[in-house]
Structures are given as structure tokens and as C-alpha cells.
Amino acid sequence: MLETANLMVFYENALALNDFSMSVQPGQVVAIIGSNSAGKTTLMNTLSGLIIDTKIKEQRKGGERITIYGSVKYDGEDITELYPNERVKRGMVLCRERHPIFPESDLMENLRIAGYLRKRSEVEETIRYFFHLFPTLDRLRMRKAGFLSGGEQQMLALGMALAAKPRLLLLDEPLLGLSPIMQKSLVDAIRTIREETGLTIVITEQFARPILPMIDHGYVIENGMLTLEGSGADLMDNPEVKAAYFGV
Amino acid sequence: MLEVTLIYGFINSVILALIALGFSLTFSISGVSNFAYGALFILAGYMVWIFVNLLSIPFAVAAILSVLLTALLGAGLYRFVLLRLRGLVISEVIATFGVGLAILEFFRYLGWTGFEYTLPVFTDGSVMIGNTYIDHQRLWIVGAGTSLAVGLYLFTHYTKVGLAFRGIAQDERTALTLGVNTDRIAGISVAFGAGLAATAAILILPRGTIAVNEGYDVLVNALAVCIIGGLGSTAGVVAASFMLGYAQMFTDSYLGPHWKMIVPLIAILLILAVRPSGLFGKQKELEERI
Numbered sequence: 178m179l180e181t182a183n184l185m186v187f188y189e190n191a192l193a194l195n196d197f198s199m200s201v202q203p204g205q206v207v208a209i210i211g212s213n214s215a216g217k218t219t220l221m222n223t224l225s226g227l228i229i230d231t232k233i234k235e236q237r238k239g240g241e242r243i244t245i246y247g248s249v250k251y252d253g254e255d256i257t258e259l260y261p262n263e264r265v266k267r268g269m270v271l272c273r274e275r276h277p278i279f280p281e282s283d284l285m286e287n288l289r290i291a292g293y294l295r296k297r298s299e300v301e302e303t304i305r306y307f308f309h310l311f312p313t314l315d316r317l318r319m320r321k322a323g324f325l326s327g328g329e330q331q332m333l334a335l336g337m338a339l340a341a342k343p344r345l346l347l348l349d350e351p352l353l354g355l356s357p358i359m360q361k362s363l364v365d366a367i368r369t370i371r372e373e374t375g376l377t378i379v380i381t382e383q384f385a386r387p388i389l390p391m392i393d394h395g396y397v398i399e400n401g402m403l404t405l406e407g408s409g410a411d412l413m414d415n416p417e418v419k420a421a422y423f424g425v
Numbered sequence: 426m427l428e429v430t431l432i433y434g435f436i437n438s439v440i441l442a443l444i445a446l447g448f449s450l451t452f453s454i455s456g457v458s459n460f461a462y463g464a465l466f467i468l469a470g471y472m473v474w475i476f477v478n479l480l481s482i483p484f485a486v487a488a489i490l491s492v493l494l495t496a497l498l499g500a501g502l503y504r505f506v507l508l509r510l511r512g513l514v515i516s517e518v519i520a521t522f523g524v525g526l527a528i529l530e531f532f533r534y535l536g537w538t539g540f541e542y543t544l545p546v547f548t549d550g551s552v553m554i555g556n557t558y559i560d561h562q563r564l565w566i567v568g569a570g571t572s573l574a575v576g577l578y579l580f581t582h583y584t585k586v587g588l589a590f591r592g593i594a595q596d597e598r599t600a601l602t603l604g605v606n607t608d609r610i611a612g613i614s615v616a617f618g619a620g621l622a623a624t625a626a627i628l629i630l631p632r633g634t635i636a637v638n639e640g641y642d643v644l645v646n647a648l649a650v651c652i653i654g655g656l657g658s659t660a661g662v663v664a665a666s667f668m669l670g671y672a673q674m675f676t677d678s679y680l681g682p683h684w685k686m687i688v689p690l691i692a693i694l695l696i697l698a699v700r701p702s703g704l705f706g707k708q709k710e711l712e713e714r715i
Binding site: 225227230234238239260261262265266270271272273277278279280281282286289290291293294337338340342 | 443508509510511512513582585588589591592595596598599601602603604605606607
């Protein structure tokens, strides 16, 4: 479904991703594990096309500092240079790190803005599903999103990504900054989404412990380079992964 | 005296709201600044004048045509000037203000001033409310202004494009990840604001002659309303229009008409000194959490 081949991304001279190849099969949940500055967000921005937007904006202002080599293929189509909204149309949706929401709109409006490309009926359906996933948010429908707690904002951000009707969902550090209890309910929600909808998901994380049990395949990335890959169980048993990414 | 002031204060307030709506739509709702706003307002007026007087096009057709053309011009302004500057607010302001200057000063250079440069009223005549005469055009202004404000509120809250406007104003990157073509939506918002400027011009200009200087006044008034109301809310625009509108009218009645023009300037200074986010502005600090 998704395939990257020898992906390299430079910010000026700095190499953020180095020869990175990965593949995701339909229905899989795949994790990218890495510490800060490993290149996780660069990878997600490259997959979702945000980096193309940044690149174009820089070019318009007269700079050219982002270089991408290699390719990203989605459903067999080369989308390396495709603009982000075109990728969303094809069903590839990114939920950025640090709960990206519209703080001045209320919760419901956030979900409706997120359903921009989809039919109204589809959006309403997703909204019902969202409250089925997170019943605790039901009473906060009219709350301004900026006044929600960090965990609630992350739930909302996940719901907004769902409202864009993804076939492939990219989650950039969904557990960042959340309490263990919040982390658990989010992981549970992601697991439920997977079981009930069969959605293909790519997750990046710093700490592997909460998500490794539910993934099919994982990649460990360091300084932009792939250092290790394997099934969830393989990675769980790997002493290096334990030492570096279990937060113990 | 008081009755006249109250009624004309109301009308003046609606006029301010009408002027500010388009500016507010582009500047505060979708986050793109268009300081050529006053110039587009005057340009739309001259456009109608040219259509009616030089090309003998019927007024109704001329009016619609000028709204569409001004909107198109707004889209062009976005495509060829603003697109490269998006996100650099100061550059957006300087560039669009520059374009506005060029348009307005071009008309000054042409020397298009005087009593022949007027637009026709929609319908002639007047009505009595209490002991005050009100001409039909002012009633048209009140009717159109009210429906535009309500329409704009509904548009930004219940349509896909309107919601996308609100989205890109708050977080462009997030909107981008949800499939909003942010460049296109921003362009549409500038076009929309320009179209509203033209609509306001066609309604308001028949009260007097088309004058280049009014282009600057329109911009100052629109800015004042947006600053007082606080950026980002249609309700704030309406409330601020009424405050400023009545303040102007009372100043006019009790201090004299020549003091009227400094009311918005004083209001801007006061608000910036006392409550810079505006009366209904969002307290951004509180809402940004990481």
C-alpha cells in the first residue's frame, strides 16, 4: 500500500533522513520507533506531503533549502512530489504531533472542518463513531477545543484525522506528553479502530512499550537511518530496543 | 435632535459594519490581510460609473458585473502579489497597501472628482420615522447590511468553504493535513472580501460622490472596527460597528462634523492602549497549550 525507496531528505546540508526504505501492507499497523531528532517527523511530513508544501513556500520566497531524493509510492503511484491535499483525497491522512486542533472552534466544529473533503453524511457518521470511541468527550461537544485538556485534544486530533476518511492513517507521536492513563485510552482507541475498521496505520513513537504489543511490524530509526526492523514481538524481545526505547 | 442622532447613528453603524465585513472576512476570519481594501471599494464605484455612464449598461447589470470583476481582481491580487508573501504579515500589509495606493492615486491622477461622479440610488424617495426623514437608499443599506452580516455568519459556520476559512485562520498546517488546499481557500477569501467591498461601495456611494479620499477613510474605518471588535468574530464586527457608529454620530451632533473623522483613530489608540486584543478578541495566550 505504501512504499518508500531510498528516501533521503536534506534541510540545507543537514541530512534528516538517510536512505530510508519501508513498506506497509493494507490492514497493517506499523510503528516507527526513534528518539528525538531521529527523523520521525521528517519521515511523516515526507509521507504526508507537508514537506512539499514547505518546499514550495520556500521556493516562492526565493529560497531552496529542502532536497528530497528517493521515492514514496502509494497504491503503486509515485506521490513523492504530490501536494498534501491531493494525498488526503487519495486517503492518506496525517495527524501531526502535539495534538493539532483548531483552538478557537468548538469540538464539533473542529470535526466538521476536518471533514472538508468528505460528504456531510460521511462526516456525521464519523462523528458518531468518534463519540463511540471516546464517550467521555460527548459532554464536551460545545467546548472550545483550546480549553480541552492535552489528552482530550489528542483524542480530538485523532477524530479529526478520521473525519478526513483515511485509508492510511499516519499518527505522529500520538502519545507525546500524555499521562500513562491517557496513553492507555488512546492506544485502546487505536486498537479498536483497527479491529472495527481494518484501517492501515503508521505510528511514530519515542517510547516503544505502549504500542509494540499492537503492531504488526516496526522500524527503529536513528539519525535518519534505519537500524532495525521486525515484527512487534521481535522488537519487544530485542535487548537493544528494551534498553533504548522502553523508558526504564 | 436626539431622535435624529439615534436613527442616523443606527444607519451609520450599519454602514460601518458593511464596510468592515469584507475586510474582516479576509483579515480576521481567514488570516490574509488586504490593505488594498479601500482602493477596491472606490475602484468598484468607478467601475459601476464607467459601465453606466460610458458604456450605457443598465445599473443592475453594472452593479453585479462590478462585484464579480472586483472579486476577480481580489483573486488576481492574491495570485500575483500575496501568494509569495503568505505568512509574512508585514509584507502582506505593505504590498497590498502599495497596490491600494497605486489604484487610488491613479484615479486622483485622472482627476476623476466632482459632482458628475455619482452612482444612482436604488430607489428614489423617503419615509418618515417619527419626525425624521430617511431616504430609501439608507433603508436599502440597513436591509442589505443586516442580511449580509447574517449571511456571512451562516456562511462561515455552516458551509465547507466557510469552515475552511476558519480553519486556515487558526492553523494553516493542520488545515493542510486535512485536505484543505490552503492556497486556494486563502485566494477565495481575498476574492470574497473584495466582492464584499464592491457590494458595500454600490450601496454606500450613492449617498455622495465617488472620491479618492474616501478610499483611505474606508480602510481606516474598517481597521478601526476590526481592532475594536477584536479579530476573528463577525459578532465583534457588528458590536464594534455600533459603538463606533454611535460615537461618530454623537460627535457629529454635539461637537461638529469635522470631529467625526478622528473618532475611529482615537478609538484605535484607546483600544490598543487598554485592551489590545479588542473587546471581543481572543485571549490567545490562554488557548495555546503544548
